[in-house]
Structure formats: C-alpha cells, structure tokens
Amino acid sequence: MVYVIIKELSPSADEVIIVTSSLMKDMTSKTDMYRANAIRVLCQITDGTLLTQIERYLKQAIVDKNPVVASAALVSGIHLLQTNPEIVKRWSNEVQEAVQSRAALVQFHALALLHQIRQNDRLAVNKLVSSLTRGSVRSPLAQCLLIRYTSQVIRESASNTQTGDRPFYDFLEGCLRHKAEMVIFEAARAITELNGVTSRELTPAITVLQLFLSSTKPVLRFAAVRTLNKVAMTHPIAVTNCNIDMESLISDQNRSIATLAITTLLKTGNESSVDRLMKQITTFMSDIADEFKIVVIEAIRSLCLKFPLKHRSLMNFLSNILREEGGFEYKKAIVDSIVILIRDIPEAKESGLLHLCEFIEDCEFTYLSTQILHFLGIEGPKTSDPSKYIRYIYNRVHLENATVRAGAVSTLAKFGAMVDSLKPRIFVLLRRCLFDTDDEVRDRATLYLNTLGADGAVEDMKEFLFGSLDIPLEPSEESFDINSVPKEVKIQPLAEKKAPGKKPTGLGGPPPSPPSTIDAYEKLLSSIPEFANFGKLFKSSAPVELTEAETEYAVNVVKHIFDGHVVFQYNCTNTIPEQLLENVTVIVDASEAEEFAEVASKPLRSLPYDSPGQTFVAFEKPEGVPAVGKFSNMLRFIVKEVDPSTGEAEDDGVEDEYQLEELEVVAADYMLKVGVSNFRNAWESMVPDCERVDEYDLGPRENLAEAVNAVINLLGMQPCEGTEVVPSNSRSHTCLLSGVYIGNVKVLVRLQFGIDGPKDVAMKLAVRSEDEAVS
Amino acid sequence: ESCPSIKNILLLDSEGNRVAVKYYSDEWPNNSVKEAFEKSLFTKTQKTNARTEAEIAMFESHIIVYKFVQDLHFFVTGAENENELILVTVLQGFFDAVGLLLRGTVDKKEALENLDLILLCLDEIVDGGIILETDANVIAGKVASHSIDAAAALSEQTISQALATAREHLARSLLK
Numbered sequence: 001m002v003y004v005i006i007k008e009l010s011p012s013a014d015e016v017i018i019v020t021s022s023l024m025k026d027m028t029s030k031t032d033m034y035r036a037n038a039i040r041v042l043c044q045i046t047d048g049t050l051l052t053q054i055e056r057y058l059k060q061a062i063v064d065k066n067p068v069v070a071s072a073a074l075v076s077g078i079h080l081l082q083t084n085p086e087i088v089k090r091w092s093n094e095v096q097e098a099v100q101s102r103a104a105l106v107q108f109h110a111l112a113l114l115h116q117i118r119q120n121d122r123l124a125v126n127k128l129v130s131s132l133t134r135g136s137v138r139s140p141l142a143q144c145l146l147i148r149y150t151s152q153v154i155r156e157s158a159s160n161t162q163t164g165d166r167p168f169y170d171f172l173e174g175c176l177r178h179k180a181e182m183v184i185f186e187a188a189r190a191i192t193e194l195n196g197v198t199s200r201e202l203t204p205a206i207t208v209l210q211l212f213l214s215s216t217k218p219v220l221r222f223a224a225v226r227t228l229n230k231v232a233m234t235h236p237i238a239v240t241n242c243n244i245d246m247e248s249l250i251s252d253q254n255r256s257i258a259t260l261a262i263t264t265l266l267k268t269g270n271e272s273s274v275d276r277l278m279k280q281i282t283t284f285m286s287d288i289a290d291e292f293k294i295v296v297i298e299a300i301r302s303l304c305l306k307f308p309l310k311h312r313s314l315m316n317f318l319s320n321i322l323r324e325e326g327g328f329e330y331k332k333a334i335v336d337s338i339v340i341l342i343r344d345i346p347e348a349k350e351s352g353l354l355h356l357c358e359f360i361e362d363c364e365f366t367y368l369s370t371q372i373l374h375f376l377g378i379e380g381p382k383t384s385d386p387s388k389y390i391r392y393i394y395n396r397v398h399l400e401n402a403t404v405r406a407g408a409v410s411t412l413a414k415f416g417a418m419v420d421s422l423k424p425r426i427f428v429l430l431r432r433c434l435f436d437t438d439d440e441v442r443d444r445a446t447l448y449l450n451t452l453g454a455d456g457a458v459e460d461m462k463e464f465l466f467g468s469l470d471i472p473l474e475p476s477e478e479s480f481d482i483n484s485v486p487k488e489v490k491i492q493p494l495a496e497k498k499a500p501g502k503k504p505t506g507l508g509g510p511p512p513s514p515p516s517t518i519d520a521y522e523k524l525l526s527s528i529p530e531f532a533n534f535g536k537l538f539k540s541s542a543p544v545e546l547t548e549a550e551t552e553y554a555v556n557v558v559k560h561i562f563d564g565h566v567v568f569q570y571n572c573t574n575t576i577p578e579q580l581l582e583n584v585t586v587i588v589d590a591s592e593a594e595e596f597a598e599v600a601s602k603p604l605r606s607l608p609y610d611s612p613g614q615t616f617v618a619f620e621k622p623e624g625v626p627a628v629g630k631f632s633n634m635l636r637f638i639v640k641e642v643d644p645s646t647g648e649a650e651d652d653g654v655e656d657e658y659q660l661e662e663l664e665v666v667a668a669d670y671m672l673k674v675g676v677s678n679f680r681n682a683w684e685s686m687v688p689d690c691e692r693v694d695e696y697d698l699g700p701r702e703n704l705a706e707a708v709n710a711v712i713n714l715l716g717m718q719p720c721e722g723t724e725v726v727p728s729n730s731r732s733h734t735c736l737l738s739g740v741y742i743g744n745v746k747v748l749v750r751l752q753f754g755i756d757g758p759k760d761v762a763m764k765l766a767v768r769s770e771d772e773a774v775s
Numbered sequence: 776e777s778c779p780s781i782k783n784i785l786l787l788d789s790e791g792n793r794v795a796v797k798y799y800s801d802e803w804p805n806n807s808v809k810e811a812f813e814k815s816l817f818t819k820t821q822k823t824n825a826r827t828e829a830e831i832a833m834f835e836s837h838i839i840v841y842k843f844v845q846d847l848h849f850f851v852t853g854a855e856n857e858n859e860l861i862l863v864t865v866l867q868g869f870f871d872a873v874g875l876l877l878r879g880t881v882d883k884k885e886a887l888e889n890l891d892l893i894l895l896c897l898d899e900i901v902d903g904g905i906i907l908e909t910d911a912n913v914i915a916g917k918v919a920s921h922s923i924d925a926a927a928a929l930s931e932q933t934i935s936q937a938l939a940t941a942r943e944h945l946a947r948s949l950l951k
Contacts, residue, residue: 040902068917075902078778105908112778112905141906144779144858182860189858219840222831223859254823256833 036072043076051080051087062094062110067103074098074109081116089117099132104139111145122156129153133171140180147175147183151190169201176208184208185223192231202231202238213245218254225249225260232267239268250280258284259292266299274303274310278317285321293326294333301337304345311341311348319355328365335359335368339375350383357392369400370407377411381418390415390422394429402438409433409441413448543571546633546660552576555635555660565599566619566665572604572635573612577642581607584637586660588617597621609642633660693766707753708735711763715739717749779861780904782837782852784869784897788883789846791817795886795893799904816850829863840866845882849873864909865900871911872896876918892918 039061043051061073074095081088095117098110111132118124129149137143150168175187191197191205212224225246232239249261262281269277281300285293297318304314315338322334335356342352353376360369373393380389393415396408409430416426433445543556553574560567570586584604597620604615635658712719717739737749752764782800787793791814803809816834823830825843832839833855840862841850851866853859876892877885886893895918900908908914
C-alpha cells in the first residue's frame, strides 16, 4: 500500500534518499511482491544517475523466474524509454530472452518493450515479426501486438508488392480463426486497414465481422459496425452482404450502434433501397441525440449526391426534419445540405428554394435566416418565376428583428437589380422600408432606391452593390480619392479560393469546384476593358519562360488566342529586394511577323519585390487565319532604389531596359487539345475526302518515345486512348491524336512511327478534319 | 503502432460521485476537468442498461466500455482507435477481481469499507496506461497477498484486518 502512496506523491529523487535506499533494499528482498512493486515505484521516481545504480538489479529482474517481477521490470522499462532511452536500449539482450519466456504476459510486455527499442530499425522489426509468427505466442494480448507490428511491416514494405500476396497476409488470415475474440477482431481490423486492399483479401475479414454483427454482446456489435463503416467508405460493394444484418441493427438499444448502422447502410445502399431506408430513418430520427442526427444528415447528403434522381424524396425528408425540434448546429447542418443539393442538382432548385422559404417563416435563429435570405438573393433571380419568392422575403421585412429585416431589404434589391420586370414592384416595397425604425434598414433601403432608380452604368452599379469589395480601405492622411482604388482585380484571391474547399461549405462559401485556369484567364482578360471586346478566348497556352532561372527579373509569357486577336500576357517577378519597378511595359518587335499589327499595350504600374504582376500586349491578326510569326521582346521600366530596412522607394528613378528571349506563335497554338473517347468511331464519321496523308523522315532520334513526344508537342493535340505511351523496345507505334482547330474545326490525326536499325525514325501522318483547307 | 493503452478506469456510485478512480493520461490536467468528465459521462450512460452485458459508447472522441452492478458503475476509457475488445477484457478483469475481493457483495458500502483493496486492485491492473494483468484471479491474488501479509507491521494493515488478526490471536489464546 505504501508503494501506491509513494507513486502518487512521486517526489523527485534527491528529496527522498531514505525512501529510495529502503526501496532498493526491498528490490533484493525475498518476497516477490515487494520486489515487483519496489521496482515499479523506483522507476517512476528515479532520474538518470540513480538509474545506473539500480540497472544491474533491473536487468536481473527482467529475466527473473517470477513473472510478476519480470513484468514489473519490463513495464517500467517501457516507461523509462521515454526519458532515458540509451540506458534501456542496453537491456535488449535480456528483453530478447524474456520474449521467449513461457509466462504469457511476460512475453507480451517483452514484445512491447523490444519493439519500442527497435522501432526505428525496420529490418530488426521485420526479423522480430517473422520469428514470432512462426513461433508460438502465448497470450492474446501479445498476439494482438504482433498483429499490429505485422501490419506495420506490411505497410513499410508496400512499395514492392506487385506480385501476388503480401508477406504475412496468411498470418493475418490465420489469426481470424484464433480462439480469443480480441485477436480475431484485431486481425480483421488490420486486414481492412491495409493499403490498397483488394476485395479478395477483404472477404474473409468481412465474413468474420458479419458474424460479430449478430452477437449478443453490444461491444462486439459496436466494434464490427464501426469497422464496416470505415470499410464502406472505400469499398462499399464488399460490405453489401452485411446489409441485411445491419438493417436489423437500426433498432438496436445502443444508439451509437444504430447510428453507425444507418450511416453505413446509407453509404452502401443502392437506389431501390433508398426509399425503404428513408422510411426507417424517419422513425429513428426522433430517438437519437443531436450529434448523431448531424452524422446522419451528412450521410444523407452524400447519398443524394450519389443518386440525384432521388432528390425529391430526400429533399422532402430534409425539410420535414427541419420543421421539427432541434438545436442550432443541427438545423444549420440541414440547411447546408439543402443548399448544396440545390447547387449541385438543378432539378431540385425550385422545390429546395420553396422549402427554405417556408423554413424562414418559423426560424428562430437569426444567423440562419440571414444566410438563407442572402442565398435566395443569389439563386432566386435565376429561377423561372422569381416573383414567387418576393412574398416570403417581404414578410420578413415586417415580422422579424432588425438584422433579418436588413438582410431581407438587400435581397429584395438584388431581385430588383437582376430582374428588370420586377423593378417597379420592388421600388414600391423598398419605399415602404424607408419608414422602418432601424437605422441599418433605412440606410440600405435609401441606398438601393437611389442607385437602382438612377439610369446608366447599370453593370458597374451591380458590381459595386453586390460584388465583394476586395481591398479594404486603409486609414490615410489624405482625403479619400475614389480614383485611387485599383480597378484591376489581383489574381491572388482566385488562387487562394482554389486551395481549401475540398469539403463543400454550403452557404457563403466558395463554389465547390475550383475555377479552371482557362476560366481564370478569361475573367482576368475580360476585366481589362481594352481586351473585353475581343470575343471569346479560344486558347491560352502554358507559360513559356522568357528568361533563364535565377535572373534579376523572371518573366514568362502566356499566349491567349482569340478569333481576331492575340494577347500576350507577361507575368513578371522582381527578385531584387532593393529595387522597385514602375511603369513596366514590354516592347515587342514584330518585324518578323508580318501579319500581326500591334493594337494595344497595358503597362504594369508597379512591381515591388517578390510579388508577381502582369503586363499585356495585344496584336491584331487576320481573322480565321492561323498566322505564325516570331516576336522579340524587351522589358522596359523605371527602376527605383528601395531602402531595404524601411521598404520605402526613392522619388526619382532611372529608365532601364532588359532583353528577353524571343517568342514564337506557331500552328500548335491554334490547336486546342480535346480528347475523343472512341477514336475509331470519330475517324469513320469523318468524310474521307478531307483526308491528307503524308510521309516524313524524322531523322535519327534517341528512341521512339522521344520522337512521339516531339511530334505531339509540335502539333499540340491530345493523344487518345493512351496511345502516347510507347512500350519500350518496340519497333513501331501508332499514335492517335485529336484536337479542335481555331474556327471550331474538329481534327483527327493518325500517326504511324517506325524505327530503323540506325535509329532512323520514319513517320506516316494521316489527317482527317471537317474542313479540307485545315487538313 | 503502439501498445494498447488505457486512459482511465473509473468506479462511480449510482449518483455519479467518485468511489475510486485512476487516470493514466494527461488529457485531464486538473481535478475539476476530471470531475466534469465523470459527471458528463455518468449522465450520458445513466439511462442505458449495462447490467447483464458490458456496454460501449463513444464519448468526446474516446471509447468507453462500462458495466453496472447494484449501485456501482465501472468504466474503462480508451482512445478512439483502440481495440474495443481489449478494453472489455480489462473491464471484465477489474470487475471480477473486485467481486472476488469483496467476497461477492459488490455494492457501495462494501467498496468504501475496502477502498484500500480497490485501489491496490487498480494499481495491479494497469501501470501508467499499459495493461499489467487481465486475469481476475491473478489480480485478486496479488492484492490479497499485499494486504494479508503476516510479516507486515500491524499499522500497515487496515482496521478490519487488524481486528481480524486480533480476533484470531484472541481465539488462539482462548483455546490455549
């Protein structure tokens, strides 16, 4: 008993010399219990120096005949490994001997300690595991440990498992038939958690888990359902056999088990079982607590996204439960799910919006009401009959608190701005809001009335009212000048929005799919007024470097091809911290490109250190003709010295020029890479008289793959059906390419390559397109 | 890959108050946090019936297995990804060992009177989170050999055992 008290108090070693000396005497006493407990206490209160003194006794204790003493020493060793690893590592011989011990738990503890000691040495762990899987392991706990170490070994040797079974898989499978349930379960769990496990490997594990599902012990049922839930996320088909057992678990006494069963069924269900599941879930929802309900809602959401045709019944279910009692988090989860469904399933939009409107009539959470009103403002005007929603929104203006009223006013104004036919009615409603008691509501109503009522510059107005104002105003000494607010939208915010957003965020978050680069370029170019009337962007090339790496100014160019124009976007980065560049332009010499005429150039006002900026030059070219040419470029700017400590620039600067590399516009730039899934069909469907065939000799090349890649890059078309991969050592190869040429002409190319003895490559090119001239 | 580890073992009464507890993890840094945990755990499991079979629940990202008998509630807590069956084995070992030590009458009064036995029992099952022993007989044997030790001084025994020893001596002297 005294030992327990000492352990609780855990004094530091230098305070209690007396205690430690008597404990040390106890360690060598005849009574085993005293020895064991003394060891445990000493190891807890000891420090490094004392440890070296008692090390001899500890080593003896590990291989002691009495299992209690041995276990005590080993467990203390495991704890000491955290603080004094070098000392404990010296005991590995004794520990190794203990692993062979016949006492069950000594083996368990010794195995744990040995693994901890050797855990960084992969080979040693491997040896340990192989020797024990063949030997005999006496206690179920040790067996469980061994299973865990085995799966660790499998995971680390995962790189070379192309052939057949993994190592030790048979051992794991054998454990599925062990006597002790904990071993069976541990083995099943280990199998399901293997990397890249196949259905064949999973089957025995799942069969065992299925048996557990119908056990009388709640713990077994829980363990099995939880593991099956995890498996269902990656291999839903493998779990479908257990569906029947899981359905009976829905009414289980233990609510955790029931929730897990339902969520698993939702993941593995197919379309026909969805209706049946919905019925069962409705009765079930009233029984469970809020946190479980949120889990179920999320499962229902993913189910609806998987089966969009079922949206009606699932949407009805969601709106029904929205009406019932529930906490804020729960209702927010439901609203988020409905919003995501509306966004992703267009047919569900009308019913979804109506459900949301009915909800805000009763909603007690201001936050949710305002979010829904905001969302209505975005989606409502796009529907076929927006006037339906106006009644709901206007009711909010009368009946709710100030925050909701303000939100409702904004929404009404959005409807008015987007839908011209409703404008007069909206004005009437907004005028009534001018008499509201709250300041914010009156302010907003006045603002909207004045701006929407005025004529002209409608686009700008909308952007100003409803767009997001990116750059916050900074407090400054000078009076505010509206012209100084930059009109260009920086590219950075777009890039940031792409990164997070893996999980759909429902209301108010960025749109679920990241904008593709083409869209980003389109937005950027159309936001620049000079380029806005060039028409639709046909293709943007990948960035081409115009400077070498590690130079003072890094510049790359992106070529944007329009129908009648070409725009070069130069992305410049200043890598010199002591310089600030202003008025950056690119002088392009187009003397070698006769068909091009420079139309516009947009300079970059300022380029500070390490923040990339863009400058543009636009050329006009004859429409429809794929003109080619070479352009030489020079970067011209005013350079100002910057004091690195303060970051301020001097007032006067020097004009300077910097030569860049040349730029070529080639035929490949006019070709969009568009894949075709069935090349053969497309080839047949094209008329043979638009076909041109030619043979070329490509000269000596390293190998066939290099020749194929070079031709693909030259033509700028998309390889189909995996034909760009050339098997090594092949003498000939056929490559299929497809693309869309400017003017929206589909082109298909069939290339046949052959390689001769002295690495001479010959190529036969057959082109088919919709337009003969293009071929 | 680590050794299966236990986060805490709790023995509460039928109102949720402590009888004997031992924590092996730093997740509950001070006493008020521990008591709050015990209270909320108790309210969550109060309505379930864990008398015939051990029950299981997930709570605050831990796994808890528990069993009730008379007016005592036994709880064992483990990490989220722990093997639940190992936790149940520990729970069963603790439960049965207490049953053996209290000679069959497992209720709050007996437990409080033999608190030292229960604390020793807790100490012998898990050491710093690592499982020492799961067989109830072995645990009870270890605890019993601790307390009923003829060589131990009289002051180290509990009152009841001192009385028992005294009674024995008295009986022997009377018989002489």
